[in-house]
Amino acid sequence: MKHLFAIAMSVCMLLPSLAWSESTTHVDKAKSSTTTWLAITDSLEYASSWEQTAELFQKAVPKQNWQSQLEKTRLPLGAVKSREFKVAETARVLPGVPEGQYVVLQYETQFEKSPKMIETVTSTLDGDGTWKVVGYYIKQAK
Structure with missing residues (x-):
């Protein structure tokens, strides 16, 4: 019985670290994909940035819009x-x-002709197994 309890406690102690590890991996992958997406957007390739968004985004927002x-x-x-x-x-x-x-990732961004802005980029694990942008919001920093 002592061994069963010890095993159960070990498993319970590992679960938060496994969840944290998964969360950290998701953040790292989403951040990497977002960095690439922001670079495309920064280079004024707006049609290409739309093509790199998640399917959910593409269904909700037409490319022209x-x-x-x-x-x-x-x-x-x-x-x-x-x-x-x-x-x-x-x-x-x-x-x-x-x-x-x-x-959901936030960046403080300084543009050439504006005060500091806050960019909020939401990424999702898309149907193809890759992290893709599903939302973008920009506002002036406080």
Whole structure:
């Protein structure tokens, strides 16, 4: 009985570290894919940035709408001067999207013609097993 209890306790003690490890891996992969996606967006390749988004995003936002929205919001800001990663959070449930695996990343970004901005990029584990952007939001930093 003592051995069974010891085994059960060992397993219980390992579960949080396994969950943390999975979460860390998800954040690392999502962050890597987001960095690539932001570089495409920064180079004004808006159609290509849409093509690199998750299927869920593509179904919700037509390519033309995405291009025109980025032209209205990003072009006036000018080129990116600096971007600093701030925080990442994992989630299974977010408003307005089906339950899934999500990582919400925030960056503090300085553009050429604007005050500091906060970019929030949400990535999801897409149907093809890769992390892809499913949301992008930009606002002035406080």
